[in-house]
Amino acid sequence: MDSRIIIALDQLVDQNTLITLSQLVPKVKIGLPIILQYGKDEIKRVLSRANFSEIILDLKLADIGSTMVNVIKAVSDLGDSVIAHAFIGYENALDELKKYANEKNKKIYLLAAMSHPGWFLDIELIYNVIERTQPFGLVAPATRPSVIRKLRNSFPNNVIISPGIGYQGALPGTAICSGADYEIVGRSIYLSKEPIAMIEKINEEMVKRIEQCKASET
Amino acid sequence: MDSRIIIALDQLVDQNTLITLSQLVPKVKIGLPIILQYGKDEIKRVLSRANFSEIILDLKLADIGSTMVNVIKAVSDLGDSVIAHAFIGYENALDELKKYANEKNKKIYLLAAMSHPGWFLDIELIYNVIERTQPFGLVAPATRPSVIRKLRNSFPNNVIISPGIGYQGALPGTAICSGADYEIVGRSIYLSKEPIAMIEKINEEMVKRIEQCKASET
Numbered sequence: 001m002d003s004r005i006i007i008a009l010d011q012l013v014d015q016n017t018l019i020t021l022s023q024l025v026p027k028v029k030i031g032l033p034i035i036l037q038y039g040k041d042e043i044k045r046v047l048s049r050a051n052f053s054e055i056i057l058d059l060k061l062a063d064i065g066s067t068m069v070n071v072i073k074a075v076s077d078l079g080d081s082v083i084a085h086a087f088i089g090y091e092n093a094l095d096e097l098k099k100y101a102n103e104k105n106k107k108i109y110l111l112a113a114m115s116h117p118g119w120f121l122d123i124e125l126i127y128n129v130i131e132r133t134q135p136f137g138l139v140a141p142a143t144r145p146s147v148i149r150k151l152r153n154s155f156p157n158n159v160i161i162s163p164g165i166g167y168q169g170a171l172p173g174t175a176i177c178s179g180a181d182y183e184i185v186g187r188s189i190y191l192s193k194e195p196i197a198m199i200e201k202i203n204e205e206m207v208k209r210i211e212q213c214k215a216s217e218t
Numbered sequence: 219m220d221s222r223i224i225i226a227l228d229q230l231v232d233q234n235t236l237i238t239l240s241q242l243v244p245k246v247k248i249g250l251p252i253i254l255q256y257g258k259d260e261i262k263r264v265l266s267r268a269n270f271s272e273i274i275l276d277l278k279l280a281d282i283g284s285t286m287v288n289v290i291k292a293v294s295d296l297g298d299s300v301i302a303h304a305f306i307g308y309e310n311a312l313d314e315l316k317k318y319a320n321e322k323n324k325k326i327y328l329l330a331a332m333s334h335p336g337w338f339l340d341i342e343l344i345y346n347v348i349e350r351t352q353p354f355g356l357v358a359p360a361t362r363p364s365v366i367r368k369l370r371n372s373f374p375n376n377v378i379i380s381p382g383i384g385y386q387g388a389l390p391g392t393a394i395c396s397g398a399d400y401e402i403v404g405r406s407i408y409l410s411k412e413p414i415a416m417i418e419k420i421n422e423e424m425v426k427r428i429e430q431c432k433a434s435e436t
Binding site: 010031032033034035036037039040060062063064065067070071073074075085087088089090091092093094095114115116117118119120121125129 | 257
């Protein structure tokens with residue numbers, strides 16, 4: 001099975017490590033803090049020799065349409081996809097973002113629910129926004145498997161990516177067992193002294209858990 | 219009456235214009251798009267000789283606490299205050315942001331409601347978050363005066379700043395008449411060929427409307 005890990009880079013790792021990581025996992029997610037800290041050019045340089053099939057910009061966009069479009073314009077050469085908050089709504093917000101993203105061949109992921117305890121919005125509040133925006137993907141936390149199951153049932157054709165593995169407490173494989181397509185791993189990798197060994201370990205654990213849950217389903 | 223205008227810079231104006239503007243209005247709000255487009259150093263250079271009493275970074279933060287803190291860390295030398303979304307919730311989100319902002323002597327504005335038609339969250343959903351976070355200020359749209367009135371009644375001690383004047387349809391002074399402290403004006407100024415004359419015109423109109431509404435109250 002190909003790896004279903006997305007690496008979240010909220011801190012930069014050195015370029016050689018990143019190149020090796022890109023041979024082990026398919027996708028990378030880049031956070032706003034490192035874009036602001038290092039600047040676009042440095043991030044572009046570090047990513048340039050890595051070989052990820054998708055670079056997701058985790059900007060957590062949550063503004064009116066024209067501002068979200070201007071944010072993407074400013075960093076469009078950095079990535080293939082962008083994460084926006086579903087709660088921001090459709091008219092004059094995600095409608096304009098979607099239109100621009102389509103024109104520029106960028107993918108949109110809508111953040112449907114978050115993992116931290118303070119998050120209080122019901123997933124149902126956001127269904128209508130997801131239906132209207134028709135995003136490429138959805139983001140939902142591994143720490144809330146019931147939310148992932150609901151989203152998978154209601155949106156069978158969207159790619160679901162899921163943070164919360166490792167430091168935030170969810171075990172590798174649990175989100176995929178609930179219906180996600182990819183699991184996002186951040187601190188466990190970029191804070192590790194041996195990120196390559198760590199990713200291999202997480203990958204193995206993930207494969208095992210997925211095999212177990214598939215077996216228990218049949 | 220001192221000007222109650224906050225200039226929203228979502229496009230850069232030249233440094234001399236900005237210096238003159240800073241003599242006419244007290245505060246400026248800097249958007250994420252121009253920080254990403256020009257880079258921190260250029261924004262800092264342009265702002266360096268202007269004389270605003272407060273520089274508000276409109277980052278529309280909406281992430282877990284540690285990420286919001288990392289975003290502020292990356293741009294902390296640019297501004298005095300930062301705007302975050304109230305809907306992101308308190309535990310492990312705004313609690314951590316508030317703690318960090320206190321330590322670093324930065325002010326937080328919580329975005330309580332937005333002006334675009336797609337915004338669907340009831341203001342009441344967010345009251346509890348505002349009460350717990352105790353932000354310096356609140357952001358609420360001039361296009362929804364009833365929301366401003368509700369916030370003013372419930373949070374008499376918070377500074378309320380209000381976008382939506384001009385291009386978005388609200389007339390200068392309307393938000394202040396509803397209880398706001400400052401009105402944010404963006405496109406009307408930075409898209410104008412004569413931004414200085416424009417700000418004087420808006421200021422005059424604002425003063426007139428505020429005098430009228432004060433007179434009608436008594």
